[in-house]
Amino acid sequence: MANYDLTPRIVPNLDRHLVFPLLEFLQERQMYPDEQILKAKIELLNKTNMVDYAMDIHRSLYHTEDVPQDMVERRAEVVSRLKALEESAAPLISFLQNPSAVQELKADKLYNIQMLNDRYQIGPDQIEALYQYAKFQFECGNYSGAADYLYQYRALCANPDKSLSALWGKLAAEVLMQNWDIALEELNRLKEIIDSKNFPSPLNQVQCRIWLMHWSLFIFFNNENGRSQIIDLFNQDKYLNAIQTNAPHLLRYLATAFIVNKRRRPQFKEFIRVVQQEQHSYKDPITEFLACVYVNYDFDGAQRKMKECEGVILNDPFLGKRVEEGSFSTVPLCDEFLENARLFIFETYCRIHQRIDMRVFAEKLNLNYEEAERWIMNLIRNSKLDAKIDTQTGTVIMDPNKPNVYEQLIDHTKALSGRTYKLVSQVLEHAQPQPAR
DSSP states (O other): OGGGOOHHHHGGGSOHHHHHHHHHHHHHHTOSOHHHHHHHHHHHHTTSSOHHHHHHHHHHHHTOSOOOHHHHHHHHHHHHHHHHHHHHHHHHHHHHTOHHHHTTOOSOHHHHHHHHHHHHOOOHHHHHHHHHHHHHHHHTTOHHHHHHHHHHHHHHOOOHHHHHHHHHHHHHHHHHTTOHHHHHHHHHHHHHHHTSTTOSOHHHHHHHHHHHHHHHHHHHTTSTTHHHHHHHHHTSHHHHHHHHHHOGGGHHHHHHHHHHOTTOHHHHHHHHHHHHHGGGTOOOHHHHHHHHHHTSOOHHHHHHHHHHHHHHHHTOTTTOOOEEETTEEEOHHHHHHHHHHHHHHHHHHHHHOSEEEHHHHHHHTTOOHHHHHHHHHHHHHHSOOOEEEETTTTEEEEOOOOOOHHHHHHHHHHHHHHHHHHHHHHHHHHOOOOOOO
16 A cells, blocks of 8 residues: 555645654554654654654654753753743733733734834834744644744734745644644635735745645545535646646545545536546546546446555545544545445446346445345435336346437536636636737
């Protein structure tokens, strides 16, 4: 399964603190030697201020209570720097801890800056000190304190670049504290800024979209409605173009979301085309499963890929989240994925066959005959599928469903209207004002 591990591709697009949950997952799954994971953690910690954590990892790795002298000296430097930053930001922190004083703040940032200077002798230096203090707290692993101070800083900051940087930090802190609802709100704020027409550089805009999609994986696969929301974000033309250009590995997560989300079929057909186009740049069992079913109609291949998909999901840090149920541990997304994957195979198989041998089809669903018969009966009963089971011959008989010409015309017209709307929007967005003559 290490061959399908996307961690090396994902890590460069994350804040280093967001890498720790991935390493914890890999260590738990024992996909790599424990020593290798611990060394990676220490290397990562050396670029942060989490010195105590680095010391603990060093003791575990080398089975000793002694730590290198440079770690001891580094810890003293961090403590000294933290005290200095706290003193610099103390006047503003004291103000923010006074509820009645905070009520004086307004939506007008310029007013706030002037008011703080006139009444409390708090100027730009103290506001900048709050940012540096919050950033240092984050580097020390105090995500709660960092999130609070970054929120307050953004209410006072008039510098768009610093405000954007603070928003990234706030998002990372909320993700690390697993405050998924708040993190989703910050994600949407960040998306609005990135997608604005005033964003300084188109190239930087694309890179920020790629970062945003990688960070969003933590949220979408832990949020109740995340599987729909990831489609809403990733499947937008701007974001899908960014995926195809610089991050095709994200197709795994979009493909998974489409498979476990039954209500996204109109967008699904367009996505299959993308999967087909990108097979040369990225493929894994999940995207190959879709290609087998919807591009090649290779149902034996789909059966093999479905078995591989289970291993990929169980060993993916975002997809393989376990839930304890009594004395058992299960991965809900994996169960749902396999159930819907069987449904995809069955629906597609039914479109091109009028009579289906259930013994043959049971093999394609990775079920025994009784399980397949029960599964198909439930499917026919609970869906609008025009089919019946002949128990004597052990076959499923499909009623011919001739396409309605008028419905086809309406569907094609809607699709054409949607593409036209997208094209007009793109033209208007990229149109430049003509110079005056």
